[in-house]
Amino acid sequence: EPEVTQTPSHQVTQMGQEVILRCVPISNHLYFYWYRQILGQKVEFLVSFYNNEISEKSEIFDDQFSVERPDGSNFTLKIRSTKLEDSAMYFCASSDAPLAGVNTGELFFGEGSRLTVL
Amino acid sequence: ILNVEQSPQSLHVQEGDSTNFTCSFPSSNFYALHWYRWETAKSPEALFVMTLNGDEKKKGRISATLNTKEGYSYLYIKGSQPEDSATYLCALEGNTPLVFGKGTRLSVIA
Numbered sequence: 235e236p237e238v239t240q241t242p243s244h245q246v247t248q249m250g251q252e253v254i255l256r257c258v259p260i261s262n263h264l265y266f267y268w269y270r271q272i273l274g275q276k277v278e279f280l281v282s283f284y285n286n287e288i289s290e291k292s293e294i295f296d297d298q299f300s301v302e303r304p305d306g307s308n309f310t311l312k313i314r315s316t317k318l319e320d321s322a323m324y325f326c327a328s329s330d331a332p333l334a335g336v337n338t339g340e341l342f343f344g345e346g347s348r349l350t351v352l
Numbered sequence: 353i354l355n356v357e358q359s360p361q362s363l364h365v366q367e368g369d370s371t372n373f374t375c376s377f378p379s380s381n382f383y384a385l386h387w388y389r390w391e392t393a394k395s396p397e398a399l400f401v402m403t404l405n406g407d408e409k410k411k412g413r414i415s416a417t418l419n420t421k422e423g424y425s426y427l428y429i430k431g432s433q434p435e436d437s438a439t440y441l442c443a444l445e446g447n448t449p450l451v452f453g454k455g456t457r458l459s460v461i462a
Binding site: 237267279333341344 | 383388395445448451452454
């Protein structure tokens with residue numbers, strides 16, 4: 235069964251360092267998302283991506299964050315200068331249809347990348 | 353800001369018991385409600401996507417109902433098994449792509 239894969243599963247970094255989290259969405263999916271969960275809190279939306287551009291982003295997704303689809307398979311989340319409060323589990327998700335509306339898509343999630351900022 | 357609440361926060365049941373939990377959400381700006389099953393160290397797995405008031409969906413021993421007018425959804429598990437132990441997340445699809453609740457952590461004791 236096709237699945238979303240994420241690497242690394244766990245990354246430890248020093249505050250101020252750049253981090254890139256990688257995702258390989260399901261191959262025929264067109265809509266991509268990043269979510270995160272800070273320990274003990276709710277899963278939060280970061281950004282959605284379609285047709286090589288950001289379609290929506292949350293307040294969390296500030297100038298320190300960026301996303302890219304550098305080739306036909308990878309979807310990356312970059313944090314330019316990590317802060318302690320960026321420590322979280324980051325989930326990539328993909329769908330074959332947009333969310334919203336009668337024919338809403340179903341999201342398929344990866345297993346997550348745990349980021350620890352020291 | 354949309355707020356999605358789930359109760360209870362955690363639940364322990366004996367194998368064979370049936371159980372249910374609740375997801376509450378604001379009924380305005382509603383597009384769909386998603387239920388996910390999330391086992392530790394695995395990816396959240398989609399259970400149901402529900403869009404219409406009165407929807408009832410079933411997958412094996414798990415079923416869900418939706419009331420968009422009063423803003424709640426119930427998830428039912430019939431005859432719980434140890435492999436049902438997981439966190440069950442609901443997520444509202446409104447103006448933002450999925451607003452999640454905090455989840456209900458279910459532990460089924462053999």
